[in-house]
Amino acid sequence: MDAYFIEMLGRLKLKKAQRADAKAKYNRIAKALHDEFYTTKYDGKTKLLIGSYGKKTNIRPPQDVDLLFKIPVDTYEQYEQYNGNGASALLQKIRRILDSEYETSETPKAWGKVVLVKFPDGKYDIELLPAYEVGDGVYKIPNTEDGGFFEDFDVGSDLAVVFDSNKETGGVTRRLIKMVKKWKPLHSSLHTKSFEIESFVADYLKSANYDKMSWAERIAGFFEWLQVQPNLHQDDVSLVKNAAERARKAVNYENADKIADACAEWKKVFDNAFPAYNKNKCAVHNLTLRWQVNDEMYIEDNYDVKINPTYNLSINAEVEAKKFRQWPLTDFISKYTYLPKHAKVHFKVKSDVPEPVEYHWKVRNFGAQAASTQNGLRGEIRDRGVRITESTLYQGTHYVEVYVIKDDKCVVKAMRFVPIGDKEDL
Numbered sequence: 001m002d003a004y005f006i007e008m009l010g011r012l013k014l015k016k017a018q019r020a021d022a023k024a025k026y027n028r029i030a031k032a033l034h035d036e037f038y039t040t041k042y043d044g045k046t047k048l049l050i051g052s053y054g055k056k057t058n059i060r061p062p063q064d065v066d067l068l069f070k071i072p073v074d075t076y077e078q079y080e081q082y083n084g085n086g087a088s089a090l091l092q093k094i095r096r097i098l099d100s101e102y103e104t105s106e107t108p109k110a111w112g113k114v115v116l117v118k119f120p121d122g123k124y125d126i127e128l129l130p131a132y133e134v135g136d137g138v139y140k141i142p143n144t145e146d147g148g149f150f151e152d153f154d155v156g157s158d159l160a161v162v163f164d165s166n167k168e169t170g171g172v173t174r175r176l177i178k179m180v181k182k183w184k185p186l187h188s189s190l191h192t193k194s195f196e197i198e199s200f201v202a203d204y205l206k207s208a209n210y211d212k213m214s215w216a217e218r219i220a221g222f223f224e225w226l227q228v229q230p231n232l233h234q235d236d237v238s239l240v241k242n243a244a245e246r247a248r249k250a251v252n253y254e255n256a257d258k259i260a261d262a263c264a265e266w267k268k269v270f271d272n273a274f275p276a277y278n279k280n281k282c283a284v285h286n287l288t289l290r291w292q293v294n295d296e297m298y299i300e301d302n303y304d305v306k307i308n309p310t311y312n313l314s315i316n317a318e319v320e321a322k323k324f325r326q327w328p329l330t331d332f333i334s335k336y337t338y339l340p341k342h343a344k345v346h347f348k349v350k351s352d353v354p355e356p357v358e359y360h361w362k363v364r365n366f367g368a369q370a371a372s373t374q375n376g377l378r379g380e381i382r383d384r385g386v387r388i389t390e391s392t393l394y395q396g397t398h399y400v401e402v403y404v405i406k407d408d409k410c411v412v413k414a415m416r417f418v419p420i421g422d423k424e425d426l
Contacts, residue, residue, distance in 0.1 A: 001254050001262060003285030005179070005215035007275045010300035012059040012178050017302070021123060022053070026067045029098065029117055029126050033069050036097050046070045050129070050155055055162040057177045057198060060304070062124045064116075068131050068139065068155065069094075076132035076140060076150070085148030091115055094130055106144075113144050131155075158195075165202035172210050176218060177201045182273050183243060191233040200226055216254055216262075219269075220247035243269055276307060280415055284364075284399065291366040296379035299360065299403045303410045311412040313351045315402055320344040323425065329416070338421030339392045345418060349386045349402055353412060358383050358405040367396025395422040 014022070030047035038046065051066030052058040071090075079086035079093075094115050095104045103118040107127065117126040131139035137156015143149055166173040180197050184190055192200075204225050210218055223244035227237060250265035263277040275281070288296075299305060317329035321343035324332075329345065339345070349359055362381045370376035376394060381403070390400065401415040 001259065001282075002215050003281045004263065004266070004275050005219075006285065007281070007300075008182075008270065008273050009175055009178060010298050011273055011275075011305050012182055013300060014058065014060055014062055015300075015302055015304075018060070018062050018123075022062065022065050025119060026053075026065050026126055029067065029102075029128060030069055032101070033094065033097060033128075033130075037072055037075055048155065050159070051127075052181075052194060054159055055174075055198065057162060057174055057181065057194075059178050059181050064125045064127045066114075066127050066129070068129045070133050070139075071130050073132065079142070080140070080150050082148075085144060087142030087148035087150060088144040089148075090130055090142050091144065094128065113142070161202050162198050165205060169205050169210060172218070173202060173205055176205070176222065179215075179219060179270070180222065182270055186271055187239050190236055190239055192236050200229065200232075216247070216251050216266075220244065220251050223247050272306065276309075280399075280417070284415075287366045287397070288364075291371055291377055293377045293379040296364075297362065297381040299362070299381060299410050299413070302381075303403075303405060303408065305410045307413070308353075308411045311351070311353045311404070313349065313353070313402070313404060313412045313414045315400065315414050315416045316348045316350055317416055317418075318346045320346065329418070333419060338419050340421060341392055341395070341424045343392045344389055345392065346389050347387065347400055347402075347416065349404075349414075351386075351404055351412070353404045353406055356406070359386055360384070360403045360405055360410075361388055362401045362403075363390060363398070364401070365394055365396065365398045367394055367398075370394040370396060370398075390418075392418070392420045395420055 026047065026049070027044065030044070031042040034042040034046050046069060048054065048068040048070065049066065050068050052063065053065050075090075079090040082089055091106055091113060095106075098104050098115070098117055105116045105118070106113050107116045115128040115130075117128055119125055129141060131141045131153065132150070133139055134152070137154060137159075139153045139155055140150040141153045143151050162173060162177070177198050180201060181194060184192070184194065184197060201222065204222050208218070208221055208225070213221065223240055226232060227240040227244050232240065246265055246268050250262045250269070253259070253262035253265060260277040263274065266274045267276075318326050319329055319332045319339060320326050321340050332339065351357070360381050361384045363378045365377050370378075370393075373394070388400075396419075398418045398420065399415050400418065401413060403410045403413045405411075
């Protein structure tokens with residue numbers, strides 16, 4: 001069932017526009033502060049992403065970006081020796097610099113108070129922490145309590161928890177963290193914080209035989225491991241135990257080849273982030289692994305996928321080939337098994353999704369013949385309307401997929417396989 005978890009991870013990844021928006025925002029804030037505190041040109045080296053963005057464990061929907069800004073030594077010494085609450089005065093200084101253009105406030109975080117910079121678009125904001133770099137990943141950060149002081153914050157060690165584990169596991173750590181983070185907000189009473197989940201996952205993988213496990217087994221194993229950890233908040237034990245039982249039940253269904261039941265059980269763990277059962281998913285996953293495209297496009301990169309089960313969508317297809325009248329694709333394959341080369345296939349959407357909508361199409365080819373031709377494997381997604389026509393060029397099993405976009409979301413999708421033989425005549 002790895003194909004389902006890979007698709008879920010795609011749904012959790014920030015869209016390209018969201019990533020660009022976050023980058024523009026944190027660079028804009030960092031540059032404004034750099035220009036105030038430094039005489040050099042801003043090159044990004046006086047900022048550091050921390051939290052989930054710094055560890056690359058952030059998921060969709062986007063959360064606030066944790067940004068550390070490196071203050072120069074003279075600024076640190078000025079406020080460290082301040083007559084009064086220097087930590088509070090530094091935060092106020094930061095706010096005054098930004099207040100002319102942004103709405104700011106102070107908010108508590110695990111590492112102390114930060115300046116919250118709010119943007120009017122309401123998407124997500126910047127949580128800014130001014131800090132002085134001591135060395136070896138350690139920073140002096142302002143603490144406004146008890147008259148104000150500067151304390152050590154070992155950013156390097158905090159980031160290394162995920163970085164080191166992810167390197168050791170070949171990328172398993174970050175992906176498992178992201179999936180568990182998707183489970184977390186489904187339970188508003190959960191006390192366990194995101195940074196604690198990151199540490200728990202890293203600790204679990206130290207002892208787990210993860211390289212021999214499927215994604216389903218890794219997740220079930222993690223929840224089973226977590227429910228008995230002594231440092232898990234006691235009020236969270238029942239929620240973790242429930243997730244562990246459902247995950248193990250899903251694994252048992254999978255082992256019994258009851259994939260639809262397994263999917264239904266996983267949906268109880270991850271809600272709609274987990275894909276619905278699709279009999280073609282595993283076949284497509286295996287083909288994609290064998291015939292990879294570096295710049296393949298996925299609908300999750302540009303749109304939230306919110307499948308509405310009340311909508312109906314199908315792809316009608318007709319084959320137009322030499323010496324043949326125009327036939328429905330299903331009838332043609334039923335009689336001849338494969339399509340001949342250099343035929344045309346006319347695809348048309350049948351949908352009950354109310355307008356206005358867009359129809360985005362993906363064509364994906366597989367096999368040695370397609371791979372040997374530039375862009376022969378395809379994989380792009382484009383808005384092409386309700387009808388498209390494609391030629392049968394390469395031997396192999398290929399597919400077309402259509403996504404219905406409504407209100408900036410993918411609300412339903414459909415796929416058709418296209419098997420092509422090695423001859424022009426049948």
